[in-house]
Amino acid sequence: MNIVRKLGLATGLLALMSTSAIAEGSLWFGLSAEPSSLDTVVQPGTAARTVKLAIHRGLVNYGIDGKISPELAESYEISEDARTYTFHLRDAKFHDGSPVTAADVKATFEHILDPNGKAAFRNELSIIDAVETPDDKTVVLKLSTPSVALIGYLALPESVIVPAAWLAENKDNPTATPIGAGPFTFGEWTRGQEIVLEKFDDYYKEGKPALDEIHFVFYGDENTRVNALKSGDVDIIDYVPAKDAEALKAGPGTELISTYGPFMGLQFNTKFEPFSKPEVRQAIAYAVDRSAIINTAFNGIGAPIWGLAIPEGYMGYSEAKKDYFSHDIEKARELMAKAGYPDGFEARLLASSQYSFHQNTAVAVQSELAKIGIRLTLDLPDWATRMSKAGNADYDFAVLGSLGEIADPDWLTNYYYGGDKLVRTNNSPYFDDPEINGLLDKGRATVDPVARAEVYDQFVDRALELSPIVYFMWRQQDYAVREGVTGFTNLPGFLTFQSGYSLENTKVED
Amino acid sequence: MAGHDVLKIEDLSISFRTEGTLRSAIRNASLTLRSGEILGLVGESGSGKTILSLAAMGLLPPNAMVTGGRVMFEGTDLLRAGASALRRLRGKRISMIFQDPMASLDPIFTCGDQIVEAILLHEKLGRRGATARALALLEKVRMPDPPRIMGSYPHELSGGQCQRVMIAMAVACNPDVIIADEPTTALDVTVQKQVLTLLRELNAEIGAAVLLITHDLGVIHEVADRVAVIYHGDMMEEARTAQIFSAPKSAYTRALIASMPSMSPPRTRLPVIERDAKGEIVSVVKPSATVRAAPAVTGGATLLELRGLTKTYTLQATPLSAGREVRAVDDVSLAIPARSTLGLVGESGCGKSTLSRLVMRLIEPDSGDILIEGQNLAGLDVAAMRQARRDMALVFQNPYGSLNPRETVRDLIAAPVDIHRGGKDRDAIVARLLDAVGLPKEAAGKYPHEFSGGQRQRIVIARALALQPRLVICDEAVSALDVSVQAQVLNLLHDLQAEFDLTYLFISHDMSVVRHVSDSIAVMQKGRIVESGPAEEVFERPRNPYTRTLLDAVPQVGTMQPAAAEA
Amino acid sequence: MQNIGAFGFAIGSRLVTAIVQLWVIATLVFSLMYIMPGDPVLMLLGPDSNPTPEAIAATRAQLGLDQPVLSQYVKWLGGAMQGNLGTSLDGYPVAQYIGNGVFKTLELAFAAILVASLIGVPLGIAAALNRGRFLDGLLTSVATLGISVPVYILGSLLILGLSLKLGWLPASGYTNMSRSVAMHFEKLILPAITLGFGLAASIARMTRSSMLEILGKDFVRSLRARGMSERRIVWRHVLRNAAIPIVTIIGLQLGNLMGGTVLVEALFNWPGLSTLLVTAVSNRNYPLVQGAILTIAALFILINLCVDLFYTLLDPRIRRKRA
């Protein structure tokens, strides 16, 4: 009896309180996953980056306009030979109250470059030969090889600066409370449920941040995430499923913040026939109707790619080559015949059932390739298995959904470079073309933008010719917010996953 | 003890609705209950006696339909009275005692609670008053330590104690009518005696009219003032008890009395009830089907000998309680001469069934020897034991449970042949055995549920004889049967012993049956054999006090019974 | 009393059995995890980050994953026996994760059982008392329907209707009691109803059949013969007798819920044990998976033990067996 009355009471109460329960100045952020780690130097995914960028700042970061924005460094210079970077630090404070000094920067980079460490971008940053600290507010990086791309890697969330003292104590303690110089301090992490951040009053940007606290709540299921936003359980969500984009855009009560960032495509295991043959890969590029994928797997949202996945405005983008391929079944058949497969073949396509856009792309590709006689078996394990298979090149070809890490054209290295590590997550395994390797090396070291652009033009020609990766489309990457949430910016292009940066500008109105 | 008429059943007819048709259960039955008198209603199973009693309480099941007549109690027709009127009568003016006392009590209330509740249902005494009355009642039904009983749950009492609690509740409100439906059937014979005596005394005290329903003529003889006999839904006759037994009017009653084992000399064929050519009920003693002289009983070699057989069980009441040891069979030694019958008697739980299983090693004995013609079964390995079992057969109490319901009679009877001889000549053997036990050939293709209890017991016996065993163990083989059927089966066993040279270990709780069939007797109590010897000697001159108690408790019928004559 | 000693012994032996049971489960899970494809280190470092082989090796060593499986097993088992479930791959104690999830799962399970009992028991009683009549048919059909509709369909419909269309209740998540009591219970309602509905159906069926069984017992007839009213018979005697199996089935269902909330937790983003476990499996967070499954199994066993004890207390036939 008692219980019944209690329940009735609760029901009555909630009718009164269902709209106004959220405290003022708090943002509830529905994250697509729980970060597996907040260790600054590793890159476990978008969710972790979003939280990291609320807590930390680097010397530079990508700003809301997609350009490099000076952060802890007030300004910086790159020498003519692209071998020396000089940073001038501003007066900023860490969350523990200590000032950000050159020593902290030096300690941070030493930590990243530690050969036994697990820094995600150690390879890319390992051209840093020495970190010099002429004074407390100046940091000089000396490079072993010239690189203009380095600044892009320094802007990543994995290159943020942490206090030297904190590092000394907590380098190997994954559970230490994170300390950074960003807009929010770490509050509490209820494992399996949420991470709470609180406003950092001594943040170096005047008047920022606007929010008192942020609750990152983990919503693994995309439909639940969308429902949570619709019903007001959260104020903002990431990874809006394509099928819901339209409805959330139309509202009422919700808005969509979109950008074309990631691309979808195919990566091929080039060790074996038939995918070792460029003709086959090209045939596939001709055979797949991009609109079929966009209309079915992505609910009509997305932009087709008929060439390479280089965003307009990025170095390497070529107006002339952007429609290199076309939907041309005849041509595809010719190429197949030329490669020695006039009747097609059987193959295994690896994707993952854990992410609908991967699975749906695979389903659409299966249907499209059937038209030129390629009969596919879909391999749709969970994400961990998919990644482990990718890491062992245990597939014929695979659905690729990714983006460039940085806005500098050097991102292409990860996708096309051969060299000594031929099996990587994002390349086509065993693809190793000396010409492409040479062009990528040259591009990185070329300081003059015009000359550099030329190098990448040559790269585009060669990459299209060999087509180790076939691109289908730009995926629209969306955040959706409730009405009244302002100031959150979806960073353009490849930088979309670093949009957590803009949390410093985000406001919630009642 | 003349009283006034209290409850009158007049011309009552009841039918059952079953799948669209009406099946008549009782036809034009009339009975009158008088105050201070015990009216016995006797009949075999299916005779409609229980339905009659339920009708008298207005408790007929929903599918029963009264097609005529009435049940009058103080000017009200109970069959047409409203629910609340009936409720006021039940328990207060008319009360009832059922067959299974343990099941008739709510298991999760203490006996005290239940008696108090029964009192408070009809009398405004207050809880304290009702409790006092309950204690007085328990005293009255001669329960030891009434306060303890008040706080006990039904499962903590014995069957006899439960029945006393039921009786206490039945007499709680000094009812005018008490209906007792087989009140002692589930009880041991010694307890039965006590309960019947109690019932009789209480009745004398409160002067109620008692309707005592039973299948047991002995019980009737013991306590009833008048007797009504019912057969297949028809009242056969009604008379004073003495008259029924000395000069029964109806042929059925006569036949029924005649088929009681205690009415015939031991080790003879019993008269059976049959309908003659004109459809009249007659009691006949038919000659044995096989003409062969009865074997010499004495002087035969020993077929089975048990030496120091012992079996101890660990009982665990619930999965959460510790076990305790129980000696089910305690150092039992016995010998049975070939072609003779040893009767093993004892009350429920004395270990006689365990003993029967031990002999066949269906249960492994802890110690002791089982010698059949000198071969010790106790030492045999599994395969040899399996072989040894072809010389022994077991006939169980419950003819409904001992036949696999999913097999035809042919497969059932041929089972031993299949097991030991690979099915050789099975059809011929089945035909011969069916004939031997008096079943038609067509029976072979049918399933057990198509037969009556007596017929099933014949099938069981046929199966037991399939391989011509030396020893047949009958474990309460006739206990579940009506007297008339029991007579047939006993006759059959008798005939077969002669025909097949069988040796019987005949286990029963029924003294008169054992007396009738046995050459020698063993009396078992708490796992031990307390007395054994030739049948006559044990029955006529019991040495053990327990044997004497047992014999005293047996309801005696008529004057032809030798034991009764002496008593 | 000697009974108490026996009782204690029985409990003790049950606990020993439970521990052996848990050990077998732990071993099973342990071996299962090691034949599963997928690399925990890769998931931890982030597959997109192209970790260098040295980084992978370093992490592997740091996590102790480079040691032979057997020694990992022994080490883990040794810890588990001292109540230490080890460290999750991200460095946090497994116990901390589980502590967070277990109470949420328990809360949801209890709420669901409450809902289910409040709906199921009265329905079952009503059906039994009207056996063979229209109401019985209707209630039985509804109960069968309740068992036949998958929880995720029901849950989706409830979210769509009550939450998204009408806006009466939140669609998902969990709010700590300390933050807002009202919100806490608001968020409990939909998952509890979703989970409880199917259970209500089976509780109703169980209630009905055990009521019917008791109604057919001899003592009910003798109560009638004693002139007791039907209402008193049903509410005082039949229901109390029937309560024993009903309470048992409710208890067993509670036990089953320990691992049976997966779909509902996923649907409502309820941060309980199942959500934790699913995430841990997809991240190949072995220690966490082991800890979570072990906890679920332990809870299951514990609840079953409690049900047995409760059963013993409820039924005088078992409670007061003479020694």
Add this chain to the structure above:
Amino acid sequence: MRLSGLLRRPLVLASLCVIFGIVVVAMIGPWIAPWDPLALDQNNVNQGSSSAHLLGTDEFGRDILSRLLVGIRPTVVVALVSTTIAALLGTALGIVGGYGNRTVGFFIMRGVDIMLSFPAILLALLAVGFWQSGVLSLSIVIGIIFIPQFARVAQSATLQVLGQEFVEAEHAMGARYTRVIFRAILPNILAPLVVQATLTIAAAILLESGLSFLGLGIVPPEPSWGQMIGTARGYMSQNPMYVVWPSLCLAMTVLAVNILGDALRDHLDPRLRNA
């Protein structure tokens, strides 16, 4: 076991019709489907009912009716195969657990307890995780999951049968264990097993759909009902009927099987029949 009485109940008859229909469609589904269930139509995604597509199209423009018709087969196959596996192994374990010697029985039943304390869907989660999901592996996993229930039912029925005298009679006649099992025990525990089988079929269908819903079931693009429901859940606002059709089919099937199981149980349980 007279079943004619069963057929007189309209609900049971209807259930039998539904089940019969489903089995027939499972066999001939691909031939009566109006469209290729895998054919994408990028210009007709998420359409409502029309004359061309009676039940509309899904997110790939595939015909929902055709997918429903073809999707029966994996559903039925998984349900039947897993139930068969569970029934065979579970019954064997149960009989040995009940009839076998005490030690063996003890270990078997404790093993069954362990399996029971291992939450079903989690077991599936783990198993499907390292096995490729497919009709066969799914059937095996689900089959294993339901073994303990069968073992419990078989064991308790066996114990009940063992308490009857005809089993003792078999022993008394010197019958071998195999004969006792196959002649005396098995035929007499069939009734509760049949009931358990129908309930398991229903439960297996639900579990398969739940796993498919979690993305662990039948591999796309091959349709199965659970997987369709799981996908359709995301399109509830755009194409509400998409989720309705497979849900209806699934609920109706499970309902029919459950009703049949209930009826069988009532019918086979003499206590309920005669009360």
